[in-house]
Amino acid sequence: MxxxxxxxxxxxxxxxxxxxxxxxxxxxxxxxxxxxxxxxxxxxxxxxxxxxxxxxxxxxxxxxxxxxxGPRNETLIHTFPPETFGDNKEIKPGMIVGMTMEQEGQPRQVPALVVEVKNNGVVVDFNHPLxxxxxxxxxxxxxxxxxxxxxxxxx
Missing domain, CATH: 3.10.50.40 (Chitinase A; domain 3)
Known part of the structure; x- marks a missing residue:
């Protein structure tokens, strides 16, 4: 066998x-x-x-x-000013947005989950969904x- x-x-x-x-x-x-x-x-x-x-x-x-x-990492949840997202007025919780982050000294496009949209900022989570x-x-x-x-x- x-x-x-x-x-x-x-x-x-x-x-x-x-x-x-x-x-x-x-x-x-x-x-x-x-x-x-x-x-x-x-x-x-x-x-x-x-x-x-x-x-x-x-x-x-x-x-x-x-x-x-990996475990969830609370340090991967960040709040960004609304202008970070340009003219995109359609940002809503649950959306996946591409964010440019520095990793090992290089800019890299990373997906992030929009958790909350407030007047003073957009809360995004960079943790893997699982x-x-x-x-x-x-x-x-x-x-x-x-x-x-x-x-x-x-x-």
Whole structure:
């Protein structure tokens, strides 16, 4: 029986669920996900969850915030003067806006969630939307394609 191992090209279908039961991501919406295990293409815990699976096997993995998008960081919530957004009078809570921030000495466009709009400023949150969340994935392995040079030992 073939098992997924490091550097295999695998295809999975999956569903990601928050502790509230809300589905935050699903291959039913995006189509099957293909990646090379160990290639840092997916969350490390997701990657490790797939290694050792057999075709057709379904597994549920739980990913703590530290192993996903990190804990929420309150220092990533900032208030900007309204003029920062130019003539855009349509800024509303829930919108994602692109902000130019300096990272490692370089300007970089970063998405931020508008949390609140006040007369004296716009409160934005730079945390990843899934920061602080425990993620549960149900993964079904659909196919394994060994990478060139990988051993063909089935375990």
């Amino acid at each position: 073939q098992r997924a191992k490091l550097k295999d090209f695998v295809t999975v279908i999956y569903e990601g669920v928050l502790e509230t039961g809300e589905i935050f991501e699903s291959s039913a919406d995006t189509g099957p996900l293909s990646f090379i295990t160990g290639n840092k293409e997916v969350l490390p815990a997701f990657d490790q969850g797939v290694i050792g699976m057999t075709i057709g096997e379904t597994k549920t993995i739980r990913v703590e915030p530290e192993d996903a998008f 920061a602080g969340e425990v993620l549960t994935y149900q993964i079904t392995l659909q196919s394994i394609d060994e990478s060139p040079g990988a051993s063909s030992n089935d375990s």
